[in-house]
Amino acid sequence: MTQIRIENAAWEFIKQLEVSSEKPLLTQLEAEGVEIPNACRIGMCAACLCNIEGWDTHLNKSLKWEPAFPLWEGEIMTCIWWVTDTDELITLKTMT
Numbered sequence: 001m002t003q004i005r006i007e008n009a010a011w012e013f014i015k016q017l018e019v020s021s022e023k024p025l026l027t028q029l030e031a032e033g034v035e036i037p038n039a040c041r042i043g044m045c046a047a048c049l050c051n052i053e054g055w056d057t058h059l060n061k062s063l064k065w066e067p068a069f070p071l072w073e074g075e076i077m078t079c080i081w082w083v084t085d086t087d088e089l090i091t092l093k094t095m096t
């Protein structure tokens, strides 16, 4: 399990919770009551776009789906990405 700290676009703390490496982040955040906009859930619409620390070392992407367009460093589609198990606290920043 990995600890994830969620902040809004103004860097205000929303919630900290544990997430597993077995489900996409969006699914787990919704289950914990964190609202992330979403529509397609397959990486096509960017509604679920967030920024995250450790994107290059602590994240896996679905092998089934690809984002529909290039992303900037640190950006992920939470519907098709999930974290790997780590002892580090990862910060996710929403776009709203």
Ligand code: FES
Residues within 6 Å of the ligand: 037, 038, 039, 040, 041, 042, 043, 044, 045, 046, 047, 048, 049, 077, 078, 079, 080
């Ligand atoms: S919900 Fe559309 S890209 Fe994630």
